[in-house]
Amino acid sequence: MSKSKGNVVDPWEVIKVHGADAIRWYLYTSSPPSNERRFSADLVGEVVRNFTLTLWNTYSFFVTYANLDKWTPDSPIIPQLSALDNWLLSALNALVKDVTDAYETYDVLGATRPIETFVDQLSNWYLRRSRRRFWKSESDADKAAAYYTLYQALTTLSKLLAPTMPFIAEELHQNLVRSFDPTAQLSVHLADWPTFDQDLIDEKLNRAMNAVMRLASLGHAARNKANIKVRQPLSEAAFAVGNAEEQFVVEEYSDILEDEINVKSVRLLGGANEAVSYKINPLPMQLGQKHKKLFPVIRQAILNLPADEAAKSLLDGNSIFVKVDGKTIEVLPGEVEVHADAKEGFEVASEGAYLAALVTDLTQDLIDEGLVREFVRRVQSLRKDAGLEISDRILLYFTASEQLTAAALKFADYIKLETLATEMINKAAPQDLPTANDQFDNETLTISLKKA
Numbered sequence: 001m002s003k004s005k006g007n008v009v010d011p012w013e014v015i016k017v018h019g020a021d022a023i024r025w026y027l028y029t030s031s032p033p034s035n036e037r038r039f040s041a042d043l044v045g046e047v048v049r050n051f052t053l054t055l056w057n058t059y060s061f062f063v064t065y066a067n068l069d070k071w072t073p074d075s076p077i078i079p080q081l082s083a084l085d086n087w088l089l090s091a092l093n094a095l096v097k098d099v100t101d102a103y104e105t106y107d108v109l110g111a112t113r114p115i116e117t118f119v120d121q122l123s124n125w126y127l128r129r130s131r132r133r134f135w136k137s138e139s140d141a142d143k144a145a146a147y148y149t150l151y152q153a154l155t156t157l158s159k160l161l162a163p164t165m166p167f168i169a170e171e172l173h174q175n176l177v178r179s180f181d182p183t184a185q186l187s188v189h190l191a192d193w194p195t196f197d198q199d200l201i202d203e204k205l206n207r208a209m210n211a212v213m214r215l216a217s218l219g220h221a222a223r224n225k226a227n228i229k230v231r232q233p234l235s236e237a238a239f240a241v242g243n244a245e246e247q248f249v250v251e252e253y254s255d256i257l258e259d260e261i262n263v264k265s266v267r268l269l270g271g272a273n274e275a276v277s278y279k280i281n282p283l284p285m286q287l288g289q290k291h292k293k294l295f296p297v298i299r300q301a302i303l304n305l306p307a308d309e310a311a312k313s314l315l316d317g318n319s320i321f322v323k324v325d326g327k328t329i330e331v332l333p334g335e336v337e338v339h340a341d342a343k344e345g346f347e348v349a350s351e352g353a354y355l356a357a358l359v360t361d362l363t364q365d366l367i368d369e370g371l372v373r374e375f376v377r378r379v380q381s382l383r384k385d386a387g388l389e390i391s392d393r394i395l396l397y398f399t400a401s402e403q404l405t406a407a408a409l410k411f412a413d414y415i416k417l418e419t420l421a422t423e424m425i426n427k428a429a430p431q432d433l434p435t436a437n438d439q440f441d442n443e444t445l446t447i448s449l450k451k452a
Contacts, residue, residue: 009039009040009041011023013041014041014044017041017045018041018044018045018047018048019048019052019167020167021052021164021166021167021168022044022045022047022048022052023044024164024165024166025051025052025112025164025165026039026043026044026046026047028108028109028111028112028164029047029109029112029113029116030043031109032108032109033108051116051119052165052168054119054120054123054124055119055123055157055168056168057123058119058122058123058127058150058154059154059172059176061127061134062147062150062154063175063176064390065134065147065390068390068391069139069143069147071144071147072180073148073151073180073181075144075147075148077139077140077141077143077144078141078144079141079144079145079147079148079149080140080141080142080144080145081145081148081149082142082145083205083253084126084130084209084256085145085146085148085149087126087202087205087206087208087209088122088126088149088153089149089152090200090201090202090205091118091121091206091209092118092152092153092156093196093198093200093201094196094201094206095114095115095118095156095160096156096160096194096195096196097196097201098110098114099111099114099115100193100196102114111163111164112164115157115161118157119157121213122153125213126149126150126153127150129256129259129260130146130150133145134146134147135390151176154172155172155173155176155177156194157169157172158170158172158173158176158177158188159173159188159191159193159194160194162188162189162191166189169188169189170187170188170189172188173185173187173191174188208246208248208249208253209253211241211243211246211249211354212249212253212256212257214351214354215239215241215249215250215257215354215356216256216260216261218239218349218350218351218354218355218356219237219257219260219261219263219349219356219358220261221349221356222347222348222356222357222358223261223347223358225347225348225349226347226358228347228358228360229370230261230262231262231370231373231374231377232262232362232366232367232370232373233262233263233264233366233369233370233373234262234263234264234358234359234360234362234366235263235264235265235359235361235363235366236263236264236265236266236267236358236359237257237258237261237263237265237266237357237358237359238266238267238268238269238270238274238275238356238357238359239257239266239267239268239269239354239355239357240268240269240350240353240354240355240357241268241353241354242315242316242352242353242354243353247268250266250267250268251268254266261356261358263358269355269357273308274357275342275343275346275348275355275357276340276341276342276343276346276348276350276355276357277307277308277340277341277343278308278310278338278340278341279307279338279341280302280305280307280310280311280314280336280337280338280339281336281337281338281339282295282298282299282302282303282331282335282336283335283336283337284299286334286335287299287331290335291329294325294329297324297325298322298324298329298331301322301323301324302320302322302331302336305320305322311338312353314333314336314338315333315338315350315352315353316353317333317352317353318333319331319332319333320336340355342357345359345360345361346358346359346360347360367407368403368406368407368410369407369411370441371403371404371408371441371443372407372408372410372411372414372415374440374441375398375400375404375407375408375415375445375447376414376415376418376419378436378438378447379396379415379418379419379421379447379449380418380419381436382435382436382447382449383419383449385434385436386434386449388451391420392420392451392452393420393421393422393451393452394419394420394421394449394450394452395421395422395423395425395449395450395451395452396415396416396419396421396423396424396425396447396448397425397427397428397429397433397447397448397449398424398425398426398445398446398447398448399426399427399428399445399446400443400444400445400446401443401444401445403443404444405426408424408426409426412424421449421452422452423452428446428448429448429450433448433449433450434448434449434450435447435448436448
């Protein structure tokens with residue numbers, strides 16, 4: 001920005017819209033301090049949308065449910081940590097170590113960008129995978145573990161963010177720490193810097209959960225390619241995992257993968273060619289520049305190779321070899337494109353040596369369950385519009401098209417559990433109640449509710 005060029009930004013205008021913390025975070029994370037950088041209010045706004053709101057919504061979720069359950073850090077219920085809890089605590093301690101090392105070596109990006117990654121995984125993986133633990137009515141050891149783990153993450157983040165986002169960090173400290181313990185430091189900026197516990201850092205667990213997240217992402221990508229909504233259950237997902245040491249995650253974390261992708265079962269692919277057929281495309285620019293006039297012959301030799309076998313080697317990061325004019329030519333993975341085409345009945349998505357294959361055939365039971373999940377979503381939306389508390393029980397009235405009615409009655413127990421309905425009544429509401437009408441998947445639905 002230069003006064004002589006006239007491209008001056010008034011910081012107060014940006015602060016009024018997005019806040020000082022967002023400006024600071026953008027400047028810390030956009031590029032190394034010595035580099036030139038673009039600056040605009042819109043870029044600062046992206047910080048708010050992609051990071052600040054993600055963190056704040058996670059914090060708000062915790063506060064809402066902790067207040068509802070009257071949970072405090074000195075809860076007498078002993079937490080029973082799950083694999084997901086252990087992973088988050090491992091990742092949290094690794095984060096403290098990495099951020100501390102980065103500050104001590106004046107590495108600005110290393111002290112900030114890893115926090116962005118952690119907050120994204122905290123919100124979009126840990127919290128999303130743990131929502132039902134907070135929603136359930138009983139306050140057991142599993143629920144206590146979810147509260148304990150999320151509390152540890154948020155209070156530690158408040159300290160890690162103190163140098164870079166001082167105002168948000170202070171708000172987290174005052175509400176999460178000082179409101180419970182008046183003897184705590186008056187400000188997060190007076191508190192000790194967090195320390196990490198090396199015994200809690202489980203690198204094997206961190207790698208395993210990263211592999212699970214990667215497979216889940218591919219499962220969602222396959223759904224998108226097939227244009228099948230996440231609420232529509234599928235019968236099966238099968239995975240290929242390039243690293244043999246990571247293959248155990250499909251079985252060990254099958255419950256997480258099944259719930260995340262909304263499938264009835266998961267397994268390892270018997271072989272990649274079970275669900276896909278491969279095509280290999282030699283890249284003219286890379287191979288042509290390297291081998292000049294020999295490129296057409298090398299290209300044909302590559303195309304003559306068994307496609308599935310060559311593709312597997314390339315996807316594993318290995319070279320393939322062809323013989324041309326009596327010479328053995330090495331072809332690097334970056335010199336060939338590998339295309340995976342789904343076989344009938346499957347949809348696939350792949351990234352390197354990782355592949356997710358979804359069985360896309362739908363039975364009537366699966367279709368009915370998908371309709372019911374859409375039904376539940378609309379009841380939850382009406383609950384919110386009606387201003388009900390998350391713990392309020394309801395009477396639910398509904399009328400629907402024939403197939404949707406049959407599906408709703410078949411899965412009535414599931415609907416009542418998800419919507420906190422004490423009773424489901426298949427008729428129009430007898431009085432003026434909050435009501436919603438909708439159409440989806442060629443079905444019609446009218447719902448009304450009142451507090452029970």
